[in-house]
Amino acid sequence: MKSRSMVLTLxxxxxxxxxxxxxxxxxxxxxxxxxxxxxxxxxxxxLTSSMALDxxxxxxxxxxxxxxxKTLEADVATLRKEMNAGxxxxxxxxxxxxxxxxxxxxxEALHEAAxxxxxxxxxxxxxxxxKYDDGTSPLNRGDVRRLELxxxxxxxxxxLLYQSGISELKSVARELxxxxxxxxxxxxxxxxxxxxxxxxxxxxxxxxxxxELMARESAVVExxxxxxxxxxxxxxxxxxxxxxxxxxxxxxxxxxxxLERETRQVQPAAATDGRKIITGRGxxxxxxxxxxxxxxxxxxxxxxxxx
Numbered sequence: 009m010k011s012r013s014m015v016l017t018l019x020x021x022x023x024x025x026x027x028x029x030x031x032x033x034x035x036x037x038x039x040x041x042x043x044x045x046x047x048x049x050x051x052x053x054x055l056t057s058s059m060a061l062d063x064x065x066x067x068x069x070x071x072x073x074x075x076x077x078k079t080l081e082a083d084v085a086t087l088r089k090e091m092n093a094g095x096x097x098x099x100x101x102x103x104x105x106x107x108x109x110x111x112x113x114x115x116e117a118l119h120e121a122a123x124x125x126x127x128x129x130x131x132x133x134x135x136x137x138x139k140y141d142d143g144t145s146p147l148n149r150g151d152v153r154r155l156e157l158x159x160x161x162x163x164x165x166x167x168l169l170y171q172s173g174i175s176e177l178k179s180v181a182r183e184l185x186x187x188x189x190x191x192x193x194x195x196x197x198x199x200x201x202x203x204x205x206x207x208x209x210x211x212x213x214x215x216x217x218x219x220e221l222m223a224r225e226s227a228v229v230e231x232x233x234x235x236x237x238x239x240x241x242x243x244x245x246x247x248x249x250x251x252x253x254x255x256x257x258x259x260x261x262x263x264x265x266x267l268e269r270e271t272r273q274v275q276p277a278a279a280t281d282g283r284k285i286i287t288g289r290g291x292x293x294x295x296x297x298x299x300x301x302x303x304x305x306x307x308x309x310x311x312x313x314x315x
Contacts, residue, residue, distance in 0.1 A: 091306045094239025096160045104147040107155055111137055114163050122177065125170035128222075129177045135162050136182035136217075151186055158182050158215055161303050164240060169221060172230040175294040176222035183216050213305045216245075222294040225249075231299070241304040248298040 099106075115134060122129040137159070139145050147155075162180055169177060223231070228249070235242050 088306060091241060094241065095305055096157060096164070096240070098153055098156055098160075100153075102152050102156055104149060104152055107147065107152050107159075108140070108143070110156065111140065111159055114159055118163060118166050121167060121170055127170050127174055127177055130179075133177070133179065135166065136180040139184075139186075148186070154185060157305065161215060161240070162217065164238075165217065165219070165301075165303075168234050168238065169219070169231060172223070172234055173227040174221050174223040174231070175227075178220040178222065178296075180220075181218040211306070214302045215305075216300070216302050219299045219301075221297050221299065223297050224294050227294075228297055235301070241306070243302045243304070244299070245302055246298070246300040250295050 102110075115137075118135060119129060119131075119133075134141055137155075140147075162182065166177065166180070228247070232244065232247075235244060
């Protein structure tokens with residue numbers, strides 16, 4: 009009898025514990041359900057408010073954006089006009105025979121201008137176009153525009169050098185784009201600078217020139233000053249005097265990439281006449297100068313877009 013009462017008591021205690029645990033779990037689940045219902049209500053309200061909104065931009069924003077675009081186009085056009093102010097005019101329909109005639113006329117005019125300015129120029133100097141001296145080198149129609157640009161640029165650069173008071177113009181080298189040299193990475197010393205076929209990017213094109221001359225230090229300073237105020241967009245990339253320091257250009261032929269510039273230290277030329285390098289007004293004798301520069305050509309001014 010006593011054992012039965014103990015078993016019954018134990019069963020009652022266990023039943024109470026299970027009932028309490030079930031009540032606790034029911035309370036927790038009810039709390040979680042309430043939290044989920046609250047979240048559902050919040051997202052439902054957000055969805056309802058979003059569905060009530062107008063998905064299209066209002067007219068004020070459209071007008072403001074359109075006005076900003078017009079302002080940007082006007083600023084870009086102004087910038088392009090400023091950059092194009094000193095660009096060389098190119099004949100769009102020039103043919104190869106016309107270019108050869110222009111080259112002969114420019115060549116003779118540059119030699120004549122050198123005589124008047126007292127500048128020594130080798131009689132055989134063709135200002136970077138030596139390959140056309142014999143008159144038999146083929147000329148592709150697609151090359152005429154860039155050859156015309158190079159010729160007119162060299163004409164302006166040489167006249168600027170004459171006006172700066174140089175003593176001698178030894179050679180002019182341009183980028184030789186008409187042909188590619190296979191199996192050689194060397195440069196044709198004073199006739200041409202080889203490069204990849206294209207020199208253009210979506211924003212600009214540029215021509216690189218290498219000029220060797222004899223000039224006093226005052227003339228070199230005058231050259232740099234004249235280039236800085238010249239209307240052509242010109243960037244001097246290297247100035248070497250008496251064999252000191254320089255920049256060598258190597259072609260990345262066949263890639264269409266920009267010229268790879270490899271800086272190298274050049275050994276000073278041996279002094280045979282006892283001259284020393286003197287800065288300021290102390291330089292009396294002309295020195296050998298190697299000038300390298302880039303001349304940029306920018307695209308046409310874009311037209312305004314229709315509203």
